Amino acid sequence: xxxxxxxxxxxxxxxxxxxxxxxxxxxxxxxxxxxxxxxxxxxxxxxxxxxxxxxxxxxxxxxxxxxxxxxxxxxxxxxxxxxxxxxxxxxxxxxxxxxxxxxxxxxxxxxxxxxxxxxxxxxxxxxxxxxxxxxxxxxxxxxxxxxxxxxxxxxxxxxxxxxxxxxxxxxxxxxxxxxxxxxxxxxxxxxxxxxxxxxxxxxxxxxxxxxxxxxxxxxxxx
Amino acid sequence: xxxxxxxxxxxxxxxxxxxxxxxxxxxxxxxxxxxxxxxxxxxxxxxxxxxxxxxxxxxxxxxxxxxxxxxxxxxxxxxxxxxxxxxxxxxxxxxxxxxxxxxxxxxxxxxxxxxxxxxxxxxxxxxxxxxxxxxxxxxxxxxxxxxxxxxxxxxxxxxxxxxxxxxxxxxxxxxxxxxxxxxxxxxxxxxxxxxxxxxxxxxxxxxxxxxxxxxxxxxxxxxxxxxxxxxxxxxxxxxxxxxxxxxxxxxxxxxxxxxxxxxxx
Numbered sequence: 350x351x352x353x354x355x356x357x358x359x360x361x362x363x364x365x366x367x368x369x370x371x372x373x374x375x376x377x378x379x380x381x382x383x384x385x386x387x388x389x390x391x392x393x394x395x396x397x398x399x400x401x402x403x404x405x406x407x408x409x410x411x412x413x414x415x416x417x418x419x420x421x422x423x424x425x426x427x428x429x430x431x432x433x434x435x436x437x438x439x440x441x442x443x444x445x446x447x448x449x450x451x452x453x454x455x456x457x458x459x460x461x462x463x464x465x466x467x468x469x470x471x472x473x474x475x476x477x478x479x480x481x482x483x484x485x486x487x488x489x490x491x492x493x494x495x496x497x498x499x500x501x502x503x504x505x506x507x508x509x510x511x512x513x514x515x516x517x518x519x520x521x522x523x524x525x526x527x528x529x530x531x532x533x534x535x536x537x538x539x540x541x542x543x544x545x546x547x548x549x550x551x552x553x554x555x556x557x558x559x560x561x562x563x564x565x566x567x568x569x570x571x
Numbered sequence: 572x573x574x575x576x577x578x579x580x581x582x583x584x585x586x587x588x589x590x591x592x593x594x595x596x597x598x599x600x601x602x603x604x605x606x607x608x609x610x611x612x613x614x615x616x617x618x619x620x621x622x623x624x625x626x627x628x629x630x631x632x633x634x635x636x637x638x639x640x641x642x643x644x645x646x647x648x649x650x651x652x653x654x655x656x657x658x659x660x661x662x663x664x665x666x667x668x669x670x671x672x673x674x675x676x677x678x679x680x681x682x683x684x685x686x687x688x689x690x691x692x693x694x695x696x697x698x699x700x701x702x703x704x705x706x707x708x709x710x711x712x713x714x715x716x717x718x719x720x721x722x723x724x725x726x727x728x729x730x731x732x733x734x735x736x737x738x739x740x741x742x743x744x745x746x747x748x749x750x751x752x753x754x755x756x757x758x759x760x761x762x763x764x765x766x767x768x769x770x771x772x773x774x775x776x777x778x779x780x781x782x783x784x785x786x787x788x789x790x791x792x793x794x795x796x797x798x799x800x801x802x803x804x805x806x807x808x809x810x811x812x813x814x815x816x817x818x819x820x821x822x823x824x825x826x827x828x829x830x831x832x833x834x835x836x
Contacts, residue, residue, distance in 0.1 A: 423752075426756070426758065427752045427753070427756045427758070428756075430756040430757050430758065431756065435757060435758075438742070438758070515745070516744070516745050516749060517744075517749070517753075517758075518720070518742040518743055518744050518749075518753070524743070527723060527745075528723060528743065531723050531724030531728075532724075532729075
């Protein structure tokens with residue numbers, strides 16, 4: 350065990366590390382908000398929406414849930430330009446994360462909606478609410494409350510999965526770690542730092558999502 | 572056997588031995604004469620380094636170096652014997668006289684120059700910035716405002732990071748495939764890579780054809796031979812000059828690297 354740890358390089362590369370963290374946070378912030386909204390919309394279609402819209406949504410969900418995230422990312426970044434759809438690596442990374450989280454959160458939210466007792470829909474109808482109002486006020490919030498822990502886990506998974514966007518030269522935290530490692534050849538120390546930073550980001554993200562949960566669902570679960 | 576005959580026997584053996592050892596080096600002092608007498612030239616070529624040398628579908632060696640070896644043998648009027656080598660054993664094969672020449676994408680450096688001699692250059696080998704014809708770039712300063720794809724940690728990455736202007740965007744990909752895909756899908760204006768990688772792109776006949784814009788590091792390939800072989804050296808250099816003039820070497824470059832010989836070769 351004669352390994353000499355050397356962390357002096359952190360000072361030199363601090364701006365790169367900070368900008369990498371900022372990129373990762375930006376990616377997950379956009380990805381989580383837009384992805385969950387997309388998931389709720391898809392869940393509504395699959396559980397309660399018009400029948401003709403269901404097959405395309407089912408196809409989307411199955412396609413994304415049964416293919417690797419890296420392939421989806423490459424498809425968007427390297428594949429779509431052949432059809433004239435050119436986007437920067439950050440746009441491609443954002444889009445890939447939204448599409449990915451959208452599919453997973455669709456299934457999670459749908460589980461919450463389907464666990465809603467039939468009587469709640471009837472209660473909404475008896476108060477002269479339209480089906481949409483019933484969904485919005487009576488069904489969705491308790492459904493989200495029920496599945497919030499599962500959804501939070503999925504968001505953290507997507508945040509950790511965002512490490513692969515460094516493959517398309519998006520300069521996230523993993524890109525920063527790989528870049529530094531290829532310059533200072535201190536793989537052990539570099540990835541120790543990256544690991545600690547990802548761990549901290551995950552813990553912060555979980556706390557943030559818990560806070561959002563407390564705001565959205567002030568009453569305790571039944 | 573009396574003492575005198577024993578002594579004379581010993582003396583004659585000694586003389587013969589001295590004569591043998593004395594003539595042995597002189598027999599190899601002129602490798603060119605040896606080759607002509609043998610009627611065969613033995614040339615070390617790579618077998619695992621496309622496009623310079625690899626094994627074709629018919630299990631025969633093919634590549635830039637193999638074609639160059641065939642050209643040299645043809646112009647010398649002798650039969651060619653190809654000896655497959657690796658990059659680690661190509662110089663020992665020459666030093667132990669298992670081959671007459673090394674045509675094995677061999678670059679020149681001071682350590683190698685101590686042990687073997689080099690002919691004139693016969694093949695280009697360089698890192699540079701490549702872009703389609705309509706991208707106007709002639710030097711590092713022209714990269715201003717442009718995006719350049721590069722493989723992270725490669726020599727091009729380290730060098731380009733030093734010389735590129737501040738407003739050039741360097742996109743670093745994980746491996747050569749990422750860099751190539753980024754170039755072909757138009758995600759970057761130019762790429763910094765080796766001419767061999769550019770040749771691999773050209774081989775696919777892409778809509779965007781990478782052209783060399785400027786060099787980052789130049790290390791052309793030379794033919795290696797044993798030291799103190801002036802006759803062989805003169806002959807090989809004359810043949811190379813002739814091949815460059817009559818276009819046969821440029822044809823090989825065009826075939827394997829997708830580009831004619833650069834002006835400095």
